[in-house]
Amino acid sequence: MKIIQVGSSGWAAGWLEYIHNDPDCELAALVSRGGPNLEAAKEKWGIPDEVCCTDYDEALKREADLVIVALPHKFHIPYAKKAVEAGKNVLIEKPLTDNIQEAEEFLKFMKGRNERAFVSQNYxxxxxxxxxxxxxxxxxxxxxxxxxxxxxxxxxxxxxxxxxxxxxxxxxxxxxxxxxxxxxxxxxxxxxxxxxxxxxxxxxxxxxxxxxxxxxxxxxxxxxxxxxxxxxxxxxxxxxxxxxxxxxxxxxxxxxxxxxxxxxxxxxxxxxxxxxxxxxxxxxxxPGKDRAGVLEDVKRQLRGEPGCVPxxxxxxxxxxxxxxxxxxxxxxxxxxxxxxxxxx
Known part of the structure; x- marks a missing residue:
């Protein structure tokens, strides 16, 4: 499964470890503002320069099965919508949003689409x-x-x-x-x-x-x-x-x-x-503990099998x-x- 990840620091850095440790996953792009957190991630997980980029729109042009949005909550839905509009499935960190009206608008946006939008409830x-x-x-x-x-x-x-x-x-x-x-x-x-x-x-x-x-x-x-x-x-x-x-x-x-x-x-x-x-x-x-299980379950669902990542x-x-x-x-x-x- 080819993955575009948005975010490289904090909780997002943990996602890089899970992707690295999953033999069925490949990091197609890492979108980041740069800085010491990105450099640390590149060194720790051996991420090549060509995988990293600062332009989200350019990253979405790459071939990928899933976009992981691992950013603060206020960016979840805007970045998820862009991914879906680019024809990508998306996995959003929880909470989906802290605004119930924004959630309603996103559900209306997703209704009838072929792309899948998941929320990572890793517990x-x-x-x-x-x-x-x-x-x-x-x-x-x-x-x-x-x-x-x-x-x-x-x-x-x-x-x-x-x-x-x-x-x-x-x-x-x-x-x-x-x-x-x-x-x-x-x-x-x-x-x-x-x-x-x-x-x-x-x-x-x-x-x-x-x-x-x-x-x-x-x-x-x-x-x-x-x-x-x-x-x-x-x-x-x-x-x-x-x-x-x-x-x-x-x-x-x-x-x-x-x-x-x-x-x-x-x-x-x-x-x-x-x-x-x-x-x-x-x-x-x-399927696996914490986010390892989330990734395994999402892979199953994208293959058309039943799963429990919501x-x-x-x-x-x-x-x-x-x-x-x-x-x-x-x-x-x-x-x-x-x-x-x-x-x-």
Whole structure:
């Protein structure tokens, strides 16, 4: 798969590593403003000068199967539209946008086109999540009923702790809500994936801790009701003090036979009822972790095979949950996700 990538620094630099390590991928063009970040990428991954360019329009004239837009959120849709107009499929970093009206316009633009527009929700690609999903059913660990999902990040003296990208004072803080659109949207998307259902309604309470340097929402408790009857209790804070969770959250998944615990990216633990028998499947399909899985899944979809990297038409339902939570916090009421989607 020949790839044009836009962006060479920060998160975009990580994409170069995944492309380099995938034997089925070839970097057709790297679009960058230049500077030390580009030079570092060229040296690290052996990228020839002729692959690099500063002119996006010129890069789009090259033969490619996919354009990866790995830029700050405000550039996602403008660059994606140019790629599609040039006849290219596109993979856009999340969030698709922080403006629901812009999302609506892009969906109208994409309707009826042959080109595909995907959104990289890389947190879907965790082996523990796929193992749980593969193990559901009467012949496995039972049918999912609800989940308790907790995300805590912030300040800690724990050894080897690091300042996350979400805590940096950069373009991420320009979003409508860093907490909902940079952080929580990952977890809403994971819940949609594991439940196999869309969110019907949310009720949320949110606040910003007194010690927070974020503008707007810094913490929230969210109740989510899904269309298939599944429920989730979600707690999120970007300004906790102590005991941080992994990026993928700490999970308790309750089924009608028992519960699965997933914490700190460790292997799943299963606790079955004394009257029930079941086990987590050890043999299950998994395309790869994080963005390696995203690339593998996109390749499958471009070959006409089924996959789970969401297109923009699917991802809008995760984005809408984030906006529904913001409305619920602001108006102190339960919000139907259809309210957000109906305004599009």
């Amino acid at each position: 879907r690609f965790r082996p523990q999540l796929w193992q749980m999903k593969a193990s559901f059913g009467d012949d496995g660990i039972g049918r999912p009923a609800w989940a308790n999902v907790v995300f805590r990040h912030g300040v800690t003296n724990r050894k080897n702790s690091e300042k996350t990208a979400w805590q940096r004072k950069d373009w991420r803080r320009e979003q409508t809500s860093l907490l909902m659109l940079e952080v929580a949207i990952h977890h809403f998307d994971m819940l949609r994936f594991i439940s196999g259902s869309d969110v019907k309604s949310v009720y949320a309470r949110g606040w910003n801790p007194a010690w927070s340097d974020l503008e707007g929402l810094g913490s929230a408790f969210v109740l989510l009701d899904f269309e298939n009857g599944f429920r989730a209790n979600y707690s999120v804070t970007e300004k906790s003090i102590g005991f941080p969770t992994g990026y993928q959250c700490d999970w308790i998944m309750q089924t009608d036979k028992g519960a699965v615990k997933w914490e700190n990216d460790e292997p799943n633990c299963l606790d079955m009822s004394v009257d029930e028998h079941g086990e987590l499947k050890q043999d299950f399909y998994f 297109t923009v038409f699917d991802n809008i339902r995760s984005l809408a949950v984030s906006f529904a939570v913001l409305r619920s916090v602001e108006e102190d009421r339960s919000v139907e996700v259809s309210e957000i989607l109906g305004e599009m």
